[in-house]
Amino acid sequence: MFMQTNKKTHEHTVAIQRNHGRNNEKYNLVEKLAILLKTHKESKYLCTATSVAYRVAALCxxxxxxxxxxxxNVVKSVKTHSNDIYNDMLIKISQINGSPSDVIxxxxxxxxxxxxxxxxxxxxYTDIERKAxxxxxKGIVSNKITLKDTNTWKEIFxxxxxECCSTPTMHTKVLLICLEYINGMQDVLIQLPGEKAEAVSSCMMEVREKLVKKERPSENVLIYLFLEYLCKKRIFI
Known part of the structure; x- marks a missing residue:
């Protein structure tokens, strides 16, 4: 089901891990995205901007x-993951055997x-609720998600x-594009004084401009292809 990792692929994987240096962090990108949204309502059954952003964040x-x-141009699963949600996605990706947009x-x-x-x-939400x-x-049509751990939110925020005020990592770029897709980054910008808000907004726009122009750094081509999906007209599929 999963492709065997040859020496070249292994070396590429190690290079990615060195470049981004975030593999041992306590929370994954999807969890960080959910935490950064703070207290919010979420539809239980409908596909929303949040649904799409979570999918893209997980893939990135x-x-x-x-x-x-x-x-x-086919997304391949290379190795398993210890996280159940991520591992389920990897199995499904192997079954899809399609392009980045097909996978999304x-x-x-x-x-x-x-x-x-x-x-x-x-x-x-069950996973991060379990982590307090x-x-x-719970509601009939939507659930209200209330942030409990403000210290963790502040640390991630x-x-x-x-990073936006210095050199943003690829992880931060993914979070910015996902937040912009969900609600124009209002959950981030509203918390900041003018100068820092401008720096964050400028950082996001710089990344978005590259995505629109399809400028893909060679080491992050797949990630940029996933993120480009969020720069299209919003169709919740």
Whole structure:
């Protein structure tokens, strides 16, 4: 099911890990994205901007960790992951055997596609609720997600802002584009004084401009292909 990692692929994976240096962090990109959204409401059944952003963030995280590779415009699963949600995605990606945009679309659990990851939002919120980061208040149509651990939020938030004011890593770029797609980064910008808000906004626009122009750094081609999906007209698929 998973491709065997040859020496060249292994060396490429190690290079990615050295370049980004985030593999041992406490929270993955999807968890960070959910935490940065703070207290918010989320539809239980409909595909929303948040649904799409979570999918893209997870795929970028897997690519950054060397779990995915691109071969002839087909996304391939290279190795398993210790996180159950991520590992489920890797299995489904192997079954899809498609382009980056095909993978994003087919993983959509709300559309009940054959190779979809079912109940992705529910699984994400269950995981971070278990870690006492948020509290879910269940409703009929939507759930209210309440941030509980403000210290963790501040730690992640401060890291994103600090990187935007200096040299942002690929992880931070992914978070910025996902947040911009969900709500124009309002959850970040509203917390900042003018100068820092301008730096964060400028950083996001710089990344977005490269995505629109399809300028893809050779070491991050797959990640940029995933993120380009969020620069299209919003179609929640």
């Amino acid at each position: 995280d897997l690519a950054l960790g060397g779990h995915l590779m691109l071969s002839n 679309k087919n993983l959509n659990g709300e559309k009940k596609k054959e190779n979809a990851v079912k109940n992705l939002k529910k699984k994400i 980061l948020v509290k879910r208040h 401060d890291q994103v802002v600090a």
